[in-house]
Amino acid sequence: MSVLFTIDNVTAGYEEKVVLRDITMAVEENDFIGIIGPNGGGKTTLLRVILGLLKPLSGRVDFTPGDLTLNQIGYMPQVAQGDILFPVTVEDVVLSGMMHGMGATGRMGRKEKKHARKVMDELGLTPLAHQALNELSGGQLQRVYLARAVSGSPRLLLLDEPATFVDSSFEADFYDKLRLLNSRMTIMMVSHDIGTISTWVKSFACVNGSLFYHPHSKITDEDLRLYGCPIQLVTHGDVPHIVLHKHS
Amino acid sequence: MDNLFEYSFVVRSLLGAFFASITAGLAGTYIVSRRLVFLSGGITHASFGGIGLGYYLGINPVVGAALFGLGSALGMEYMSARGKMREDSAIGILWALGMAVGIIFIYLTPGYAPNLMSYLFGSILTVTNGDLIALGIISVVLIVYTSLFYRTLLYISFDEHYARTFTRHVDLFKYISVGLTGLVIVLNIRMAGVIMILALLTIPANIIMLFTRQYLRIIILSTVVSFLSISTGFAISWFTNLPTGATIVTVLVFFWLVARIVRSLKRSSKIEKMKK
Numbered sequence: 001m002s003v004l005f006t007i008d009n010v011t012a013g014y015e016e017k018v019v020l021r022d023i024t025m026a027v028e029e030n031d032f033i034g035i036i037g038p039n040g041g042g043k044t045t046l047l048r049v050i051l052g053l054l055k056p057l058s059g060r061v062d063f064t065p066g067d068l069t070l071n072q073i074g075y076m077p078q079v080a081q082g083d084i085l086f087p088v089t090v091e092d093v094v095l096s097g098m099m100h101g102m103g104a105t106g107r108m109g110r111k112e113k114k115h116a117r118k119v120m121d122e123l124g125l126t127p128l129a130h131q132a133l134n135e136l137s138g139g140q141l142q143r144v145y146l147a148r149a150v151s152g153s154p155r156l157l158l159l160d161e162p163a164t165f166v167d168s169s170f171e172a173d174f175y176d177k178l179r180l181l182n183s184r185m186t187i188m189m190v191s192h193d194i195g196t197i198s199t200w201v202k203s204f205a206c207v208n209g210s211l212f213y214h215p216h217s218k219i220t221d222e223d224l225r226l227y228g229c230p231i232q233l234v235t236h237g238d239v240p241h242i243v244l245h246k247h248s
Numbered sequence: 249m250d251n252l253f254e255y256s257f258v259v260r261s262l263l264g265a266f267f268a269s270i271t272a273g274l275a276g277t278y279i280v281s282r283r284l285v286f287l288s289g290g291i292t293h294a295s296f297g298g299i300g301l302g303y304y305l306g307i308n309p310v311v312g313a314a315l316f317g318l319g320s321a322l323g324m325e326y327m328s329a330r331g332k333m334r335e336d337s338a339i340g341i342l343w344a345l346g347m348a349v350g351i352i353f354i355y356l357t358p359g360y361a362p363n364l365m366s367y368l369f370g371s372i373l374t375v376t377n378g379d380l381i382a383l384g385i386i387s388v389v390l391i392v393y394t395s396l397f398y399r400t401l402l403y404i405s406f407d408e409h410y411a412r413t414f415t416r417h418v419d420l421f422k423y424i425s426v427g428l429t430g431l432v433i434v435l436n437i438r439m440a441g442v443i444m445i446l447a448l449l450t451i452p453a454n455i456i457m458l459f460t461r462q463y464l465r466i467i468i469l470s471t472v473v474s475f476l477s478i479s480t481g482f483a484i485s486w487f488t489n490l491p492t493g494a495t496i497v498t499v500l501v502f503f504w505l506v507a508r509i510v511r512s513l514k515r516s517s518k519i520e521k522m523k524k
Contacts, residue, residue: 053412075413082407087281087461096403099414104400104421132461148410 004029004066004156004186005050007211009059012042012049018057019045023211027156029066032182034201034217035190041208043190044078047158050188051075066155071100074154074185076145078161084133090144091129094120097151119151123177142174150181157181159189163196175200194219257373264375264439265478267383272448273471274390275432277463278425280453282405287324287426288449290339292433292442294320294346299367299437300353310382313434316346321430325423369493370441372482382435390428394467401425402463444493448474451500455507477503 006026013019019042027033035043048054050061052070063069074097082093094116095108108116120126123143133141142162149157159178163171178187179200191197194204204214214223279288295317302312320342328335354364394401404411404421412418436445452470460466481496488495 051413071414073413075410077407077409082410083283086406087277087457087463087466088402088406089461092402092463093406096399096406096410096414099399099403099411102399102414104397104415104417106399108399 002029002066003027004031005068006062006065007050007059008062010049010056010061011058012045012054012056014045014054019209020049020056020207020211021209022059023207024059025205025211025213026065027186027188029155030182030186032178032187032200032202033189033205033213034194034197034203035188035205035207036192036194036197037207039192043207044160046207046211047075047160047188047190050156050158068155071152072155074149074152074157076149076157076159076162082133082145084136084141087132089130089132090120090125090136091116093133093144094125094147094151097148100152116147116151119147122180123147139174143177146174146177150185155185157185157187159187161190161192163191163193171196257375260375260380261372261482262479263380264372264383265475265482267380267387268436268440268448269471269474269478270387271383271390271432271436272445272452272474273467274394275429276449276453276470276474277467278401278405279429279449280457281463281466284426284429285446285450286336286339287321288429288433289446290324290343290346291317291321291430292437292445293343295430295434295437296367296442297346297349297353298434300350300357303357304353310434310438313437314431317430317434317437318427320346321426322423325426329419329422366441367437368441368443369491369497370437370439370444372439372478372492372496375439379435379439383439386428386431386435390432393424393428397421398464441493444497447497447500448478451504452477455504458507458511473503 003026007023010023011018011021019040023046035046037043045054049056051073052061091113095112097119098108098112098115099106117126117129120129123146125140125143125147128136128140128144133144136144146159146162149159163174175197178189181187188205189197189201198204198217198219201217203216204219206212206214275288279285295313298312298314298316299309300312301316302309305312324335324338324342327333327338351364400411400415400417401421404415404418408418408422415421433445433449436448440448452473453466455473456466456469460469477500478496481499482492484490484499485492485495
């Protein structure tokens with residue numbers, strides 16, 4: 001496997017509050033990384049740094065190893081951000097994922113619409129193309145935002161808590177779609193729920209001020225303690241079960 | 249009964265109404281969908297302070313209004329972007345201050361006191377060539393701006409956090425859009441007045457949004473609704489001698505009520521069908 005991009009000694013934060021400290025990581029092509037860690041640990045900040053939305057205080061994100069560009073990154077922010085009463089259709093939202101590199105006068109012609117249709121087909125959104133967002137269920141809305149993130153055919157897909165507003169019956173279907181997408185793009189996914197995602201991701205990164213990369217999807221309580229990653233571990237065995245215990 | 253169109257001022261008023269409708273359709277769709285109605289109320293009333301200042305200094309009141317309108321529009325966008333202050337409070341303060349300053353300056357102006365009522369509901373019957381030229385220019389500017397940057401503007405309004413991933417000019421576009429909104433308000437103020445502008449920016453877009461969620465359709469159809477409402481109100485006031493501006497506003501609200509009723513009838517018949 002080859003390296004897609006690297007994060008080199010990045011320190012980042014907001015107005016005198018440093019959130020990420022001296023982070024270094026090499027992201028390999030076609031990896032599917034679950035980014036876990038406590039609230040305020042810097043998971044979203046890490047995504048913002050990769051997206052170029054937040055300039056690191058020191059260090060840098062280096063796209064040269066895999067010839068990656070910002071326009072090749074798809075992003076699915078936490079669902080709450082778009083105004084679902086805003087007058088846009090599902091198709092409009094999916095098309096917005098193709099604005100990258102188009103410039104401010106970007107036009108959506110027949111070619112773009114055809115491609116958007118293909119993406120919507122793949123995610124089962126075609127019957128909803130002309131619906132308004134407030135007419136959709138949580139699961140459908142989630143797929144619309146995923147479609148927006150992948151319609152630009154990105155090489156790297158960043159997902160921020162994609163399952164927050166969806167009940168668990170949709171989750172398996174959603175992660176199934178992600179696994180399909182993973183065959184053609186690298187995925188980094190922020191989640192608070194290690195238990196569920198451990199079935200789907202290939203590796204873990206724990207972000208808690210600093211970052212620890214764990215190259216397998218099987219992560220144990222021992223690992224987490226070693227990484228200083230104070231989150232509750234929920235494991236799935238053959239029989240799904242939840243282990244709750246105190247850190248002391 | 250007199251024939252309406254025998255009078256050149258009627259044609260002129262309708263031309264004014266046409267431009268006002270275009271600007272209201274474009275700016276109104278932006279304002280309503282981005283939930284900036286209260287902000288535009290603030291800009292509108294802040295402009296009134298500029299009108300007072302204009303009279304006091306003996307300059308064209310529209311110039312004073314333009315300074316206040318544009319300044320308050322850009323200032324409020326700046327403050328809300330910085331998150332330095334509660335946005336609605338800032339708007340409330342500016343709103344009250346604009347009206348108060350306007351009244352004080354007009355009181356202080358020696359000699360002829362302008363009719364304040366005409367700035368609340370406008371004087372569409374006395375629209376000047378200057379007004380028409382200014383409104384024509386801002387209409388063209390808005391049409392060009394919106395059609396050139398349609399997708400970018402749409403997506404910034406919908407989800408500016410996401411828009412930042414594909415354009416570095418989110419803030420620039422927001423300032424230009426709010427600035428143009430300020431200009432729309434100011435240039436309509438002599439003809440339409442403070443209250444009618446607010447009605448024109450808010451009500452037509454709300455009526456259309458009851459029926460469609462397609463942004464471009466909302467722009468076009470709310471322009472049509474604006475023009476229909478102004479013309480209807482104009483005709484009613486012509487034949488009944490009621491004040492024109494107030495009649496137009498009442499017609500707009502009436503159309504909005506009718507639209508709501510039509511929408512709920514449509515909904516219930518849809519549900520009936522689904523039951524069968």
